[in-house]
Amino acid sequence: MEAHILAFRFEVEDNLGILTLDTSNEKVNILSTPVMQELNKFLDELNSRTDLKALILLSGKEGNFIAGARIEEIENITDPKDGAEKAAMGQAVFGKIAALPFPTIAVIDGACVGGGLELVLACDYRLARDSEKTRIGLPEIRLGIIPGFGGTQRLPRLIGIQRALDFILTGKLVDAQRAYRAGVVDRVIPKEFPMQQLRRLGVGFAQEIQSSAAREKIVARRNRANPQTLLLEKNIFGRKVLFDQARRRTLAETKGHYPAAELALEAVDKGFSKKDINDGLKIEAELLGKAVVTSVSKNLVKVFYLTEAVKKDSGVENYSGAAQEFNKIGVLGAGLMGGGIAQLMAHNDLPARMKDINLAAVAKGMEAAARVFNESVKRRRMTPKEMQNKMALISGSADYSGFKNVDLVIEAIVEILDVKKKVFAEIDTLLPPHAILASNTSSLPITEMARATKRPDKVAGLHFFNPVHRMPLVEIIRGTETSDATVVSLVAFSKKIGKTPIVVMKDSAGFLVNRILGAYMAEAGRMLIEGATIEQLDSALVEFGMPMGPINLFDEVGIDVAAKVSHILENAFGGRMAGDGMLDKIVESGRLGKKNGKGFYIYEGKNKKVDPAIYAFIPKTGKFDGNAAEMQDRCVLPMINEAAMCLAEGLVRRPADVDIGMIFGTGFPPFRGGLLRYADARGIDNIVGKLETLAGKYGERFKPAERLMEMKQSGKKFY
Ligand code: NAI
Numbered sequence: 001m002e003a004h005i006l007a008f009r010f011e012v013e014d015n016l017g018i019l020t021l022d023t024s025n026e027k028v029n030i031l032s033t034p035v036m037q038e039l040n041k042f043l044d045e046l047n048s049r050t051d052l053k054a055l056i057l058l059s060g061k062e063g064n065f066i067a068g069a070r071i072e073e074i075e076n077i078t079d080p081k082d083g084a085e086k087a088a089m090g091q092a093v094f095g096k097i098a099a100l101p102f103p104t105i106a107v108i109d110g111a112c113v114g115g116g117l118e119l120v121l122a123c124d125y126r127l128a129r130d131s132e133k134t135r136i137g138l139p140e141i142r143l144g145i146i147p148g149f150g151g152t153q154r155l156p157r158l159i160g161i162q163r164a165l166d167f168i169l170t171g172k173l174v175d176a177q178r179a180y181r182a183g184v185v186d187r188v189i190p191k192e193f194p195m196q197q198l199r200r201l202g203v204g205f206a207q208e209i210q211s212s213a214a215r216e217k218i219v220a221r222r223n224r225a226n227p228q229t230l231l232l233e234k235n236i237f238g239r240k241v242l243f244d245q246a247r248r249r250t251l252a253e254t255k256g257h258y259p260a261a262e263l264a265l266e267a268v269d270k271g272f273s274k275k276d277i278n279d280g281l282k283i284e285a286e287l288l289g290k291a292v293v294t295s296v297s298k299n300l301v302k303v304f305y306l307t308e309a310v311k312k313d314s315g316v317e318n319y320s321g322a323a324q325e326f327n328k329i330g331v332l333g334a335g336l337m338g339g340g341i342a343q344l345m346a347h348n349d350l351p352a353r354m355k356d357i358n359l360a361a362v363a364k365g366m367e368a369a370a371r372v373f374n375e376s377v378k379r380r381r382m383t384p385k386e387m388q389n390k391m392a393l394i395s396g397s398a399d400y401s402g403f404k405n406v407d408l409v410i411e412a413i414v415e416i417l418d419v420k421k422k423v424f425a426e427i428d429t430l431l432p433p434h435a436i437l438a439s440n441t442s443s444l445p446i447t448e449m450a451r452a453t454k455r456p457d458k459v460a461g462l463h464f465f466n467p468v469h470r471m472p473l474v475e476i477i478r479g480t481e482t483s484d485a486t487v488v489s490l491v492a493f494s495k496k497i498g499k500t501p502i503v504v505m506k507d508s509a510g511f512l513v514n515r516i517l518g519a520y521m522a523e524a525g526r527m528l529i530e531g532a533t534i535e536q537l538d539s540a541l542v543e544f545g546m547p548m549g550p551i552n553l554f555d556e557v558g559i560d561v562a563a564k565v566s567h568i569l570e571n572a573f574g575g576r577m578a579g580d581g582m583l584d585k586i587v588e589s590g591r592l593g594k595k596n597g598k599g600f601y602i603y604e605g606k607n608k609k610v611d612p613a614i615y616a617f618i619p620k621t622g623k624f625d626g627n628a629a630e631m632q633d634r635c636v637l638p639m640i641n642e643a644a645m646c647l648a649e650g651l652v653r654r655p656a657d658v659d660i661g662m663i664f665g666t667g668f669p670p671f672r673g674g675l676l677r678y679a680d681a682r683g684i685d686n687i688v689g690k691l692e693t694l695a696g697k698y699g700e701r702f703k704p705a706e707r708l709m710e711m712k713q714s715g716k717k718f719y
Pocket residue numbers: 332333334335336337338355356357361411412413414415419423440441442443463464465466561
């Protein structure tokens with residue numbers, strides 16, 4: 001059999017077949033239809049070979065095994081039958097791997113996800129190299145679909161139902177060690193072994209498993225994974241209990257917004273009891289067909305494309321220069337945000353030097369960073385030793401010592417413009433000329449801070465969200481003099497530290513995300529004043545898909561912070577952002593929200609409940625007569641309106657930035673594809689019509705933005 005057509009290379013060594021996947025013209029291996037067809041042909045030929053003792057599967061790309069199936073191929077499927085057929089075709093190919101008359105061994109190095117994992121699950125044995133790049137899992141659920149090339153059938157049969165569901169329902173990706181502990185892979189190859197030796201290790205393993213004792217030992221280890229649950233899973237009643245629980249947990253989490261989770265459960269449940277795996281595979285294919293045509297899946301695929309586009313965006317159109325690298329970071333202010341930022345730097349192996357007004361404040365920042373690392377240690381994502389090494393990267397003092405050789409300063413001191421200007425002027429004289437100065441301010445003008453220095457071109461906003469380690473978004477804000485080089489460097493840096501950046505083109509109040517959110521929060525506050533209850537409002541918006549309701553969010557953000565932001569937005573944009581003084585009164589009474597245990601809710605340990613006494617602070621006007629849909633519209637439509645104004649002002653470059661910002665900065669429901677994708681789906685006509693009705697009922701603030709009116713006229717959409 002002579003090798004190489006498109007993707008595969010085949011060689012024989014000592015009666016062992018070695019199949020290397022290396023798709024030409026691609027950076028990563030992807031299981032597109034042509035690649036699957038080629039594999040299919042290879043497998044037919046291999047099946048008739050009597051000389052082979054085993055087959056070893058490798059990737060020809062360093063640090064990438066198989067990144068999955070080609071997403072574009074499912075994007076346009078609108079008939080569930082077509083989806084099912086596509087799955088059945090993939091299943092048939094992988095079925096041929098499972099049916100080969102000799103043992104098959106996959107040697108994984110790098111991403112082995114989705115269809116990639118399903119392929120190796122059809123092999124008899126899996127080895128994985130313990131490198132940072134190795135990531136193993138079934139992320140299909142994140143695209144609103146279920147694994148359709150056998151994943152929902154083979155994984156539970158290999159590692160048990162509960163462990164398999166943990167992969168399938170969360171879409172989590174794990175490293176080689178965790179995959180080994182879960183029983184997904186049979187052996188971990190230490191990362192010291194270079195790629196060139198993987199083949200030799202595969203060959204060694206193939207020779208080892210020629211002995212039946214060795215084979216039995218390997219298989220026995222997988223089943224030792226968790227004897228108790230395995231016992232439960234073998235029993236039909238035990239399984240019922242298990243699936244009932246999983247269903248309840250899933251619904252509590254998805255609130256029914258993510259149908260793929262229920263379909264995945266159904267596939268595992270119905271398939272597992274089938275003696276013949278082929279019966280299970282039929283069920284899987286049919287359910288994949290159902291999932292792939294849902295609007296939820298279509299929206300999630302679009303969100304995926306948005307994030308891919310962010311990865312490619314340099315932040316400035318047609319910029320050809322290189323991004324500046326930042327190897328040592330200064331962090332000004334060791335408070336809530338400063339501590340979080342220092343942790344994020346150390347997490348990314350960057351030395352961070354903190355400065356605050358006294359050592360006690362610096363110590364607090366260190367403690368905050370240590371708490372985040374500790375959490376990772378508790379979850380066994382990090383060893384205590386690794387934590388120690390990371391913490392050693394953070395240092396601090398009450399003066400600017402150690403700032404002379406930093407490349408980037410991130411300022412996170414108190415939100416007072418005069419203080420910030422003074423600090424910017426001071427530090428400007430100490431920093432090396434190439435250093436960039438970024439402010440984490442959530443509301444103050446970057447341009448004014450920049451002008452306090454002699455390097456205004458090297459000053460920009462770098463706005464993280466709280467909590468820093470968890471929130472994926474950063475806004476990069478251009479001041480009037482900020483240079484393209486500064487923006488490009490901060491964009492590249494943000495990606496390097498694992499964040500999703502959007503560029504805000506103008507230094508205007510609330511930047512993008514807090515401004516749009518401000519319109520939403522202000523309206524929620526007004527409905528409270530009109531007499532809606534806290535429970536009604538919060539449950540209406542959670543039902544819409546927000547991660548928490550707006551009143552709950554006041555408590556999370558801090559009512560004092562929310563009040564301050566609302567004043568800034570009202571000053572800049574007028575009445576539509578007005579809070580009518582309610583928040584100020586609540587703050588005066590000493591209620592700051594979750595951080596001091598009382599706000600709209602009372603917090604006791606992990607529990608919270610609405611505090612009836614809070615209504616004494618809400619000047620109830622008693623007119624509220626809306627239902628959940630009205631509450632949702634009154635909160636969400638002003639966000640669309642505000643976003644349309646932001647686009648018209650050129651605050652961001654494109655609608656995608658709004659959707660990225662709202663999904664990753666506020667948790668706007670991804671299953672809706674983003675704020676503006678939602679507007680498009682509902683129809684601009686409908687949005688304008690509804691805004692006009694609301695304006696008639698409640699006033700000018702709902703008046704449709706000019707941009708929306710133009711879009712309605714010309715029949716345009718955001719996308
Ligand atoms: P914080 O009050 O927790 O921390 C501020 C720290 O700055 C304190 O430790 C204070 O001692 C220190 N500080 C004050 N003057 C200083 C000076 N001259 N030199 C060095 N340190 C000084 O405040 P937080 O919440 O961390 O906010 C910091 C910045 O981050 C503000 O600009 C805020 O607007 C922004 N921000 C806050 C978010 C939040 O959710 N808290 C979210 C995003 C941005």
